[in-house]
Amino acid sequence: MYVCVRCGYVFTKEEMEEFFRRDFKCPRCGYRILRKVRKEVPKRVKAV
Numbered sequence: 373m374y375v376c377v378r379c380g381y382v383f384t385k386e387e388m389e390e391f392f393r394r395d396f397k398c399p400r401c402g403y404r405i406l407r408k409v410r411k412e413v414p415k416r417v418k419a420v
């Protein structure tokens with residue numbers, strides 16, 4: 373999984389590839405700096 377350092381949007385690689393098949397960036401804001409995160413992320417984030 374990945375998290376955008378700009379908007380904090382967390383997504384999987386598969387999810388991202390549905391938006392951008394070649395580019396590697398946030399599907400929400402388009403920011404290119406992402407951080408890799410594991411699935412051990414606390415479930416505090418609510419999807420609004």
Ligand SMILES: [Zn+2]
Nearest residue numbers: 376379398401
């Ligand atoms: Zn973003």
